Amino acid sequence: MARKQSDYLAALLADEVIESEPETATPSDTVAEEAPALPRHDRMRGTTLLGRESALARVASGEVRQVTQLLLNPDRVRVWTGNARSYQHLSKESCAELIDSIIAEGGQKVPAVVRRVEGDPHHDFEVIAGTRRHWSISWLRANSYPEMQFVAQVVALDDEAAFRLADLENRARKDVSDLERARNYAQALQDHYGNHMTRMAERLKLSKGWLSKMLKVASISDIVLEAFASPADVQLKPAYPLAQAMEDPVAAPAIMREARKIAREQEERRTKGQSTIASAEVIARLLAIKTQPNQTAKTAQVYSGPLGRPAVTVQSANRQGVTLRLHAGSGVDNARLLEIIQNALTELEDTGRGLQR
Structure with missing residues (x-):
């Protein structure tokens, strides 16, 4: 993670109230020569007490920050709906590298970030950052690794802070498509920022112009999106002109008709086992549509x-x-x-x- 993003993440979590068992300090190696040797169990008891006191003192002074890491059953953890990543589109193939890493290391090493939930009899926590880790552990538990546990760091975050944290993690993920992020931003603009784009851009430390383009891509109709082989194929730069074209009241109906035609072609190709139409060709065909004045x-x-x-x-x-x-x-x-x-x-x-x- 880039230093700027790392600093942003640290600031985001810095003020959260988190509790855990205190870190155990390393006992001092200095022992007075004239002191008689104590039995082993007495020495260990003394150093343990001193170590615990030292650890508590370090926590109280702020030198050590307490962090809760829990081993959880992923079935009791739901995924927060405010995350851009589409949980239902995750698969063994898309998570293969992570699954292999968890198996090789004997478990999940990097904790996810979760927060507690109330009023849900089926779940105790929800994932703010770490959706792929949650999916992978769930898959492993169902496929020959029932002992696997979901490792998570517990934080206290409101929805807006949770959105910023999830967005920060997703920025570095290539498997989160521009369309997923764009629609996530569009929903967050309404839910967390009162439809004030400037405020949202400032909070996320994003360019206002870039955010504006993302929000425009988010407005592309589902009918048009069906023309693409996968939503992941819809990337910001090539899709932005298409989003602009859809604002034309004359061109939009013709583009949607062509999109439905392409969608049928895509389905026929899948049925026959043929390769689907590439994203670049889909966009080219949609933008090439010419409408006649006063048509239908x-x-x-x-x-x-x-x-x-x-x-x-x-x-x-x-x-x-x-x-x-x-x-x-x-x-x-x-x-x-x-x-x-x-x-x-x-x-x-x-x-x-x-x-x-």
Whole structure:
């Protein structure tokens, strides 16, 4: 970890109240020559008491900081939802190096950071930093290593401080995608900083311009993201122009239509065992979309029933609402008519013209 980040981490944890057994000081090696030799158990008892007194004195003076490290059952520890890392996307493959390291060292050597929780009958702590360690220990316990324990340092942090600590750890992790961090920042902006981006940037010691770009990438629609083989493929620099393009009310519907088309192609490739479309190609295709003035936005869309007769027509779709016409004599019953209406509304949503715009 870079010195600047290390100093930031130290400052973040410096004022937290943490308790533990005090560190045992090393007994003095100086013994008066004229003192008679004491039996071994008496000597050990004396040095233990002196060592404990010395340790307590060092803690009281602030020379030694007390830290709680517990051996926990990971089943009793939940993962804090404010962390950017997607726990459900972790796997044996993504954690392979860490798993091998834990096995080789006979256990987890670097403690995670957790805080106590209340009111949850199933969990006693939650992970603030160390999600991969939690997942790896859980996996090992379920796969031939039931004795493995989750090693954690207990701290007292409010949600905003917990977010800053988790973010600091994730900055150095290559397996936390830009999209995960961007969406984590967008949620934190609302939850912890009252939607004040400048204050958030100052607290996280980030460039305001860089944070602005991350928040814009976080706004990319889920429909567009489905065009990518994996959310991890969405990186800040290439995705930022796409996020800007999605702000164009004319281009956005066309981009979403193309995204759905690409998503279907991706699924077909997976089914056939073929390689998926690369992120760069996906972005190029989405940005290459050209829209024609006054295209479908002002064109009535007609939905027919099984007999080929018009059943529902979308007469208009704008910011004021959606106007539908239900045709008489379409030959469809009410249940089928409602299904057609639902399909029409879904297609409008997919193209950015629905009621949820």
